[in-house]
Amino acid sequence: MKLLTNYCFLVYFICFTCCASNIKQIKITPIKVAQEQAYIKLIININNLSNAHDELVAIETNPKLQVTILNQGTDQGVTKKFNLHKIALPKHYQVQMNDNFYIKIEDTGLLKEFILNFHFLNHQEQSFKISLLPNVTMEEL
Numbered sequence: 001m002k003l004l005t006n007y008c009f010l011v012y013f014i015c016f017t018c019c020a021s022n023i024k025q026i027k028i029t030p031i032k033v034a035q036e037q038a039y040i041k042l043i044i045n046i047n048n049l050s051n052a053h054d055e056l057v058a059i060e061t062n063p064k065l066q067v068t069i070l071n072q073g074t075d076q077g078v079t080k081k082f083n084l085h086k087i088a089l090p091k092h093y094q095v096q097m098n099d100n101f102y103i104k105i106e107d108t109g110l111l112k113e114f115i116l117n118f119h120f121l122n123h124q125e126q127s128f129k130i131s132l133l134p135n136v137t138m139e140e141l
Helices: none
Strands: 024-035 039-047 056-062 067-071 080-081 086-088 098-108 115-122 125-131 139-140
Touching: none
Parallel strands: none
Antiparallel strands: 024 039, 039 098, 056 086, 056 115, 067 080, 067 098, 115 125, 125 139
């Protein structure tokens, strides 16, 4: 068993541009990883969506992990819990231009990495490989 350790990260983000005519940019900031509790918290920010048809409508993890959308980026006031392979966001969670939202991904204790996919209303997708050890890193797929 590993020592109980919490990692707090300074602003670390990855930006990308989708290969379609509508330019998107997602910033992902890991704000906390707790190995003893097997979770990672992320701030997701989406910019440069050209119209409402570009809104984010689903998140998918591979392998299947529990994803919680957090209220105000804290563990308090959890707004919705999902435990599905592909998460369809209810209408009031759909994210448009310059929106921030916070997610907590659980059950990561034995994982070295997982895939996080973003699905948009216009049927575009963007995927990241998130490596958890030794530090959190993200790579666009």
